[in-house]
Amino acid sequence: MKAFIVRVLLIFIGAILLIQLWIFSSLVWWRTHEVDTTMFMRIDYWSDPSEPIIHEWLDYDDISDNFKHAILAGEDAKFIHHHGFDWDGIRFALERNNEQGEVVAGGSTVSQQLAKNLFLYNKRSFIRKSQETVATWMMERMWSKRRILEVYMNSVEFGKNLYGVEAAAQYYYGKSAKSLTREQAAFLAALLPDPKYYQDHRNDRKLQYRKRVILRYMNSTQIPE
Helix, strand or coil, X not given: CHHHHHHHHHHHHHHHHHHHHHHHHHHHHHCCCCCCCCHHHHHHHHHCXXXXXXXXXXXXXXXXXXXXXXXXXXXXXXXXXXXXXXXXHHHHHHHHHHHHCCXXXXXXXXXXXXXXXXXXXXXXXXXXXXXXXXXXXHHHHHCCHHHHHHHHHHHCEEECCEECHHHHHHHHHCCCHHHCCHHHHHHHHHCCXXXXXXXXXXXXXXXXXXXXXXXXXXXXXXXXX
């Protein structure tokens, strides 16, 4: 019995180490190569293979600075200054959630969100959050802030089977993300908390309020050069 338990533990530990090796090797490859698919994209495709994934890569310098400022104003204003985790944001989110008795706020940074999008799934769990933390730690030490933001903008979800800012700009405005105006950039950034819902509810009051807040603060965010 004891030998069986030891064998199971060794298999479990080996599986965990293999997952870390997969994440590490993926991050090494993606330091210099385009990210053409993520775990979120795969899950969307597996759920309905008849619906194609809409995604088009755009290099960092070809994306409007308006969108870079907007995305950080909406998702992670301290992006340049932290090392993957915004402890003040996490503390604030915990306090709000405790007050409400449910999850109403998240403290995830752009780096944490990207780690989840690339390697994990959306369902909340201790295991997922733990792996997200490890992947974020690795990413912040292997990639520059510029690269993290570039991959994030190219892989984040903007609607059903719609990934990356170029695909979103073409879908919502019929133009490239290179020429997004401030208003357009703020709208796209405002979609992110619930893109599939807002895709069909573009005049939602919460969405419009969030867009106004992003417009107000986007010029004060610092973006990677």
